[in-house]
Amino acid sequence: MSDARYWKAALKAEEFLAGRTTPASLPIDPFEIARELAIEVQAKPATASGVSGMLARHGDVFGILYATHIASEGYRRFSVAHELGHYLLPGHMDHVLPNGQGIHESRAGFVSPDPFEMEADHFAAGLLMPARLVSKALTRMGDGLGAVEQLSDLCKTSLTASAIRYAERTTTSVAVVVSTGQLVDYCFMSKSLREFDGLDWLRKKERLPAGCQTQRFNSQPANVENAERADAETDLRDWFGGSRKLPGIEEVIGLGSYGKTLTILTTEIEQDDEDEDEDLEESWTPRFRR
Ligand SMILES: [Zn+2]
Incomplete structure (x- = not known):
């Protein structure tokens, strides 16, 4: 994409x-x-x-x-x-x-x-949703589905189009997944999420991860039709694989007559969190040695 x-x-x-x-x-x-x-x-x-x-x-x-x-x-x-x-x-x-x-x-x-x-x-x-105006607006909007909804209000664009643009412009590690029933329609990952080691793309027609909130949500079609919403804690590793745990939030909303579901996955884990811990240890060690 x-x-x-x-x-x-x-x-x-x-x-x-x-x-x-x-x-x-x-x-x-x-x-x-x-x-x-x-x-x-x-x-x-x-x-x-x-x-x-x-x-x-x-x-x-x-x-x-x-x-x-x-x-x-x-x-x-x-x-x-x-x-x-x-x-x-x-x-x-x-x-x-x-x-x-x-x-x-x-x-x-x-x-x-x-x-x-x-x-x-x-x-x-x-x-x-011009890049400069969107990036500026996003600095006031927090993260996840809330940011997507605010962007949609501000730009008068659909939730899905806003979510895709959000994933393109945000500095947070997020993924946008659109699904129908138990299958993924498409997925966008933000730049900072793509930089984690070993993460795979969710492909079209791939099944949603077993037991995830979106799967449970979609098993009741009324949730989608009535634009219901749900959220749960998740591990982004269940969605994209990779070598480390990526705890985060899974926010789900039904897209009504469109018949699809929008999921926003957000993790606050940062790419260099582990490295920072190591740096911290290194910078402390010499002091203790003195
Ligand atoms: Zn055309």
Whole structure:
């Protein structure tokens, strides 16, 4: 996921924001940006299942359509930002509308394996949650699910999109896991968590660790539908392996009609905690010897 191509797509969004006359402030309004670019935005029923939005071109006239089945304001905004990505990212127009006209159907929200769709998703994340503004906001927000919810309120983005951006920008060791039933849909790890020795990525379709809170939560579908929440102590080693215990907190929330569950794993153990203990011993020993 942290492919240079995707990182550049997010950067492109931030460059676009920097080039506007008004300085960026949260929340960023993708509808207003479309208006500035003279792109008409309309709600329209999707023609195929899973379609989040469409980019339409007729001559030099562009339109963005977002699927009416999308109830969540955050996801609508993300879908519009995704289409703006197709409009603004180099090479996208030729790829998604190869005949120079017609309609491109999108599947936004980090669900499509198509690299153009993924680039447009990363563009959308960068546009709605610019790195500098998010990092600054996170310094006031604590950690874990609470920070994700505050970021979602501030940026008017969905919990999952906010959680992914949180994992990208936080200095804390966290992982974001989205699951359905007993299976992992995807997982993002923060930079500082990735630096621990021997941790493995949770792969798509892998089973959740046996006995974890998320597994118990998902065994009752009503928990997911009713957006219930739960938390428990956990050891991140149960999730990612590795050579040492990583005690932490597992926070779980059902994503309602989306049918998925969001889990935030947070540990306060720091990479160099062990080394620091050793340094401390070394620095003390000579004194005792004196
Ligand atoms: Zn698309």
